[in-house]
Amino acid sequence: MNNMYAVFEQFGPPQQVVKLGQKIASPPQAQQITVRMLARPINPSDLIPMRGAYAHRTRLPCIPGYEGVGIVEAVGADADPKLLGQRVLPLRGEGTWQQLVTCPAPFAVPVPEWLDDCTAAQLYINPVTAWAVLTSELELMPGSTIVMNAAGSALGRLIAQLSRLLGYRFIAVTSSSIQAQELLRLGAASVLQTADEATLKAQMQELTNDVGADAAIDCIGGVAGHALAACLRPGAVFLSLGLLSGESVNWQQLHHQLQLRGKLFHLRHWNQRIATEQWQAAFQHIIALLGSKQLELQQPAASFPLAEVREAIAYAEAGTKQLGKVMLTG
Structure with a gap:
C-alpha cells in the first residue's frame, strides 16, 4: 500500500x-x-x-x-x-x-x-494528561483548590471541566479576558488575569482565606511559574507541565523557601509506568463523560x-x- x-x-x-x-x-x-x-x-x-x-x-x-x-x-x-x-x-x-x-x-x-x-x-494528549494529573499526580481530595496558569488553553478547558466533576475548586490564571467567561462556564470557580506575583498572591490569599491553594499546574515556568508557586500553601504540590517561557523555575527555591513538593509530568513517562488495562480504562472514562455531555x-x-x-x-x-x-x- x-x-x-x-x-x-x-x-x-x-x-x-x-x-x-x-x-x-x-x-x-x-x-x-x-x-x-x-x-x-x-x-x-x-x-x-x-x-x-x-x-x-x-x-x-x-x-x-x-x-x-x-x-x-x-x-x-x-x-x-x-x-x-x-x-x-x-x-x-x-x-x-x-x-x-x-x-x-x-x-x-x-x-x-x-x-x-x-x-x-x-x-489523547490533552484529555489523558488532564485525567492523569487530576486523578493521581496532584494527590487531591474533594474540595481541594487548584490554580493553573495559561489556563485558556485546550488543556485548561479540560482541567476546568474535570475539576468540577471531581469536586475540586479550580482557579484559572489567564492573560486574556476573552477566555474568562468560557472558563467559568466550563467549571472554573474563579478566573484571575494578572502576571504580577504580588497581585496574584494577594488575590489568591483573598480567595483562599489566607491559606493558599493545595496544588498548582504550571505551564509557563520562569517568572510566571514563581508567581504561581507563591499562591500555594506550604506542603502543596507544584506540578510543571510545560515551559512556554523557555525558562525553568528554581526548584531549590520552591522546595527550601516555599516548602513545596515539586513534580514534573511527562505523558510518555506516565504511559510507561501504567498497565495496559489502566491505559484503556482512562480512555473509557473520558469517552463516557463525552457521551453523557459532562465533558466537551x-x-x-x-x-x-x-x-x-x-x-x-x-x-x-x-x-x-x-x-x-x-x-x-x-
Missing part, C-alpha cells in the same frame, strides 16, 4: 522544515495493526520538536503526530481480527501525520460510532488535507488556539 507522510529531516521553523514523502507501507507485524488515518490535530507538542527543543531525543528524519483517528486496514498474525474495519486511535506507535499508521494492537483505543472523527482525534472538546478551527500540511501549520501558528485545533485530514 502506498503511504504519503509528512516528515522533517532537520530542525527549524515547522512550516519551513516539514515536507511530504511517499513510501510503500510495510505489513503489520504479529502484535501490530495498520490504520488508515481519517483525522489528526496539530498540537504544540507536534511542532515544538521540529524547532529542536528536544533534539537529544528526536531521531531524524521524524514523522510528527502523537494522536489521531482512523480505520484498521490490516492486522498482524497475533492481533485480534475483530479490529479490522473498526475506527480506533492508533497510539504509541508511528507518527500520525501519514496516511497509514502502524501501532501496537493492545494500545489501539476503539472509538464508538456516535463519536465524530474530529472529537475522537483529540482524545472544542470543534476544529479549520481542516486541511495532509497534502497541505505547510498551509495547515501556518494557520495553526497564526493565533487560532482559542478557536480550536487545526485538523489534518485524509
Whole structure:
C-alpha cells in the first residue's frame, strides 16, 4: 500500500522544515495493526520538536503526530481480527501525520460510532494528561483548590471541566479576558488575569482565606511559574507541565523557601509506568463523560488535507488556539 507522510529531516521553523514523502507501507507485524488515518490535530507538542527543543531525543528524519483517528486496514498474525474495519486511535506507535499508521494492537483505543472523527482525534494528549494529573499526580481530595496558569488553553478547558466533576475548586490564571467567561462556564470557580506575583498572591490569599491553594499546574515556568508557586500553601504540590517561557523555575527555591513538593509530568513517562488495562480504562472514562455531555472538546478551527500540511501549520501558528485545533485530514 502506498503511504504519503509528512516528515522533517532537520530542525527549524515547522512550516519551513516539514515536507511530504511517499513510501510503500510495510505489513503489520504479529502484535501490530495498520490504520488508515481519517483525522489528526496539530498540537504544540507536534511542532515544538521540529524547532529542536528536544533534539537529544528526536531521531531524524521524524514523522510528527502523537494522536489521531482512523480505520484498521490490516492486522498482524497475533492481533485480534475483530479490529479490522473498526475506527480506533492508533497510539504509541508511528507518527500520525501519514496516511497509514502502524501501532501496537493492545494500545489501539476503539472509538464508538456516535463519536465524530474530529472529537475522537483529540482524545489523547490533552484529555489523558488532564485525567492523569487530576486523578493521581496532584494527590487531591474533594474540595481541594487548584490554580493553573495559561489556563485558556485546550488543556485548561479540560482541567476546568474535570475539576468540577471531581469536586475540586479550580482557579484559572489567564492573560486574556476573552477566555474568562468560557472558563467559568466550563467549571472554573474563579478566573484571575494578572502576571504580577504580588497581585496574584494577594488575590489568591483573598480567595483562599489566607491559606493558599493545595496544588498548582504550571505551564509557563520562569517568572510566571514563581508567581504561581507563591499562591500555594506550604506542603502543596507544584506540578510543571510545560515551559512556554523557555525558562525553568528554581526548584531549590520552591522546595527550601516555599516548602513545596515539586513534580514534573511527562505523558510518555506516565504511559510507561501504567498497565495496559489502566491505559484503556482512562480512555473509557473520558469517552463516557463525552457521551453523557459532562465533558466537551472544542470543534476544529479549520481542516486541511495532509497534502497541505505547510498551509495547515501556518494557520495553526497564526493565533487560532482559542478557536480550536487545526485538523489534518485524509
